[in-house]
Amino acid sequence: xxxxxxxxxxxxxxxxxxxxxxxxxxxxxxxxxxxxxxxxxxxxxxxxxxxxxxxxxxxxxxxxxxxxxxxxxxxxxxxxxxxxxxxxxxxxxxxxxxxxxxxxxxxxxxxxx
Amino acid sequence: xxxxxxxxxxxxxxxxxxxxxxxxxxxxxxxxxxxxxxxxxxxxxxxxxxxxxxxxxxxxxxxxxxxxxxxxxxxxxxxxxxxxxxxxxxxxxxxxxxxxxxxxxxxxxxxxx
Numbered sequence: 607x608x609x610x611x612x613x614x615x616x617x618x619x620x621x622x623x624x625x626x627x628x629x630x631x632x633x634x635x636x637x638x639x640x641x642x643x644x645x646x647x648x649x650x651x652x653x654x655x656x657x658x659x660x661x662x663x664x665x666x667x668x669x670x671x672x673x674x675x676x677x678x679x680x681x682x683x684x685x686x687x688x689x690x691x692x693x694x695x696x697x698x699x700x701x702x703x704x705x706x707x708x709x710x711x712x713x714x715x716x717x718x719x
Numbered sequence: 720x721x722x723x724x725x726x727x728x729x730x731x732x733x734x735x736x737x738x739x740x741x742x743x744x745x746x747x748x749x750x751x752x753x754x755x756x757x758x759x760x761x762x763x764x765x766x767x768x769x770x771x772x773x774x775x776x777x778x779x780x781x782x783x784x785x786x787x788x789x790x791x792x793x794x795x796x797x798x799x800x801x802x803x804x805x806x807x808x809x810x811x812x813x814x815x816x817x818x819x820x821x822x823x824x825x826x827x828x829x830x831x832x
Contacts, residue, residue, distance in 0.1 A: 610762070639819060639820075641822075646728075646824060647824060648725075648808065648822045648823055648824035648825055649763070649808065649810075649820075649822040650822075651819045651820065651821070651822075654819055662818065662819045664819065696762055696763070698762075707753070707765045707768070708765070708820060709765065710755075710762030710763045710764070711762050712760070712761055712762045713761075713762050
């Protein structure tokens, strides 16, 4: 089975711009979660989509949004980029059950200048 | 308020010896715990998990111990190998409902040959 894929792997943007990141989950997985990793902060949960519906949301401003398509692929959008948005954005997929393991993609490294 | 804490940012261990990584949590509602390993430029990979109905789970060289009364879990790696050098994240979730994983900030393990 192919793993979780994320595109692009690297992005450089300037303040005020917006960005869209893409995640393709493992085939058959219906849940996609997004996390932000910054130095020394661990992984901070952004949101989770299950069957095209946002099921959980972390404590991030409304500039961060996402969606999921009928094929379970998910996109994350960040509008009006700030310097502090520079981070590794990780996507994880799972079947969506309580004890199911989340499998992570390699991440998208976003740099905001 | 950090609900999952990994108080040691780094740990160095000699090859062949035991590595012990610690994790504390504050939310008594957490009842499912996981450890992930992360290499640079890659997403986290699942290592091992434990449900709160157990106090120990083993998988090869990896053993996770859970002490519910102390709200503490630990990951033991025996014997440690140079390829184990990575950042290890502890994560927890509430078993009821599809709640997101809460991650610690990670511990960087260096196994010295």
